[in-house]
Amino acid sequence: MKQVHLTQIGDPPASVDCVEVPALGEPGPTQVLIDVAAGPINPAEILLIKGEYASIPDLPAPLGIEGAGTVRAVGASVSSLAPGDKVMILLRANWSAQVLADESEAIKLPPGIDLQQASMLKVNPATAHLMLRDYVDLKPGEWVIQNTANSGVGTSLIKLAKARGLKTVNIVRRESAADYCRELGGDVALTDGEDLAERVAEATGGADIRLGIDAVAGEAVIRLASCLADGGMVVNYGMLSGKPCMMTTDQTVFQSKQLRGFWLAKFLRGLGTEGTRALYAELAPMVESGAISVPVEAAYPIDQIKDAVAHACREGRGGKVLVLPNG
Numbered sequence: 488m489k490q491v492h493l494t495q496i497g498d499p500p501a502s503v504d505c506v507e508v509p510a511l512g513e514p515g516p517t518q519v520l521i522d523v524a525a526g527p528i529n530p531a532e533i534l535l536i537k538g539e540y541a542s543i544p545d546l547p548a549p550l551g552i553e554g555a556g557t558v559r560a561v562g563a564s565v566s567s568l569a570p571g572d573k574v575m576i577l578l579r580a581n582w583s584a585q586v587l588a589d590e591s592e593a594i595k596l597p598p599g600i601d602l603q604q605a606s607m608l609k610v611n612p613a614t615a616h617l618m619l620r621d622y623v624d625l626k627p628g629e630w631v632i633q634n635t636a637n638s639g640v641g642t643s644l645i646k647l648a649k650a651r652g653l654k655t656v657n658i659v660r661r662e663s664a665a666d667y668c669r670e671l672g673g674d675v676a677l678t679d680g681e682d683l684a685e686r687v688a689e690a691t692g693g694a695d696i697r698l699g700i701d702a703v704a705g706e707a708v709i710r711l712a713s714c715l716a717d718g719g720m721v722v723n724y725g726m727l728s729g730k731p732c733m734m735t736t737d738q739t740v741f742q743s744k745q746l747r748g749f750w751l752a753k754f755l756r757g758l759g760t761e762g763t764r765a766l767y768a769e770l771a772p773m774v775e776s777g778a779i780s781v782p783v784e785a786a787y788p789i790d791q792i793k794d795a796v797a798h799a800c801r802e803g804r805g806g807k808v809l810v811l812p813n814g
């Protein structure tokens with residue numbers, strides 16, 4: 488059976504390999520055996536390969552934070568899943584032809600869902616949903632501002648905000664990405680820059696914006712915070728600039744602006760099995776209907792993992808790069 492391994496910490500394409508491992512065999516009583524259809528290569532995976540994520544795994548380590556597939560066989564005590572069911576996999580080793588998961592680690596999906604889109608459900612739509620829901624109690628008609636708005640998280644956030652009657656200011660780093668955000672329904676889309684606060688105030692008619700969502704860190708946090716009303720909050724969830732988050736003391740002390748962090752993995756641990764199922768039961772129908780969808784720029788068979796990872800590292804992509812463990 489083919490599986491992708493992280494063989495060393497370092498340069499992403501050079502540090503991953505598709506290897507042959509023994510077949511997994513029959514599921515244990517509480518387990519399900521899943522044929523994995525697809526899994527995206529997310530920025531977190533690249534950070535993990537480079538040794539810049541939350542922790543460094545023992546090597547060699549299987550990779551693939553997200554994935555979705557079809558149940559092939561179930562153990563004797565499994566009651567909620569049956570062969571043929573489509574599932575989203577909570578395990579973090581999905582770039583593999585098959586996985587064995589405990590019943591609680593496989594979330595049943597609607598039968599009509601597209602498995603490539605479903606493979607991107609666990610991380611980005613959930614992250615966008617929770618950051619919009621849990622930090623500032625925004626009312627319909629209010630604004631939220633985010634950077635990296637053309638990313639998987641950002642595009643989900645545009646659609647989720649619209650569904651809640653919220654308006655979005657979308658900050659990107661190139662004009663073509665701003666056009667894309669407007670096409671998706673973003674109310675305002677601007678490129679990042681020093682005069683951001685003035686341009687945002689002009690575009691929103693001086694609206695009070697209470698929530699800013701940041702994946703860039705560094706000085707981008709100062710610029711995002713400068714667009715917020717006094718007392719507003721920046722929720723940071725990424726470090727694409729590679730720099731620590733920055734805010735000025737004017738912002739924190741005199742304007743009472745706050746900075747919080749969000750990490751989905753920790754949030755899901757706190758939810759437990761039933762809470763996690765409820766979260767995805769809310770989001771999966773939006774993926775099934777196409778209300779949330781992320782463009783796919785390329786899909787690679789598992790044995791081309793080095794090319795796939797190199798592709799995922801490119802700037803200015805038009806969508807996600809997927810790994811297809813079963814072709």
Ligand SMILES: NC(=O)c1ccc[n+]([C@@H]2O[C@H](COP(=O)([O-])OP(=O)(O)OC[C@H]3O[C@@H](n4cnc5c(N)ncnc54)[C@H](OP(=O)(O)O)[C@@H]3O)[C@@H](O)[C@H]2O)c1
Pocket residue numbers: 529530531610611614635636637638639640641660661664702703724725726727728749750751752801802803804806807
């Ligand atoms: N904390 C959490 O739980 C959590 C959960 C999900 C995602 N994340 C983080 O969210 C971020 C986005 O993830 P994703 O999967 O949505 O991304 P994605 O779809 O792969 O897109 C990457 C985005 O990052 C932008 N970008 C890359 N480097 C940048 C830089 N130096 N400055 C500004 N923008 C930059 C890209 O812009 P171009 O298109 O112009 O190249 C693109 O918009 C990542 O940092 C990821 O680690 C965190």
